[in-house]
Amino acid sequence: MSRKRKWVPGMAAALGRPSLDALPDSLLLEILSQLPLRERLRGARVCRRWRRLVQDKVLWRHVDLTPYEISSRILWHLLRHHLRNNVRTLKVRGTLCSSRKQEFLSPALLQALGKQCPGLQRLCLVCADLRRLPYDFMPSSLMTLELSRCEIPGMWFRRATGPDSTSAPPQLKHLFIYEVPSFSDWHLLDVSSQTRLQTLTLCGTYRVTDAGLQRAAPHLEALEHLTLRQCILTDFATHFIGRYMKQLRTLEFSDAPSLTDAGLACLVPLKYLETLCLASCAKLSCDAIVTVGQALPQLRNLNLSGISFDDQAIRKIQASLPNCCFSPP
Structure with missing residues (x-):
């Protein structure tokens, strides 16, 4: 009775069979970059090499979380383990149009985002309730802000004054507002x-x-x-x-x-x-x-x-x- 041969990484390449193990890191990174974020993170479980590649900063320059319903807990996890100073774009979808309404952004999380990702330049928020989130807590590195179907309070873009206003608001260069019914003349005047x-x-x-x-x-x-x-x-x-x-x-x-x-x-x-x-x-x-x-x-x-x-x-x-x-x- 023949014994089953134990499989080890690289065995397919040694036997002349097609294998992802034979591909260089640069090509594997290109493949991983085409995967949705959830599948990319699952790929980190394949082997140590894939785990190292999944954590490569190239894959975390532009992060799109809009296909998923993100909670505050998940955002904190990503911030602690994956989001670093190489992040340039972050897209997040909230639960404004969902039956499960919950706050997924908080002043503390935004402050941590600004410190952990000092290179963040573009933030896109979809279906987010921002009425309890002061604009001054947005990362000061932002150059582009995109709001889609969000709720914002009156005077949101107006800079807070007083002893509690310690953070500087972002100096935006690009502003995109899509279907935000509360955006008014005063918002336009304040931000401009x-x-x-x-x-x-x-x-x-x-x-x-x-x-x-x-x-x-x-x-x-x-x-x-x-x-x-x-x-x-x-x-x-x-x-x-x-x-x-x-x-x-x-x-x-x-x-x-x-x-x-x-x-x-x-x-x-x-x-x-x-x-x-x-x-x-x-x-x-x-x-x-x-x-x-x-x-x-x-x-x-x-x-x-x-x-x-x-x-x-x-x-x-x-x-x-x-x-x-x-x-x-």
């Missing part, structure tokens, strides 16, 4: 007056009004990329965009049913504008688009999807803007 934003995206923020954009516009002179999608804004808003945000390179003013030719004409001062998206702005005329397009010397991309133009109008726009890549309706 504290930092020199280069990128601002507001999507579905119906509490941001023309008056709010008017107050914030003088603080947004360094802005290079602006997206206003599904916002309740009118021609009055474009007046202040053209007056103050003259460094803009990309502008999306889409799903704005109140935008007219008069408002579009206010964008003529944007001489550095390279990309303009006017999707679903149904009140715009062909002649107004041609006039503004010809007045923007750097314009190379024009998106007019969702606007009903006949073939003759489309041909006129294409002929009048020969150096511009045109996305027709």
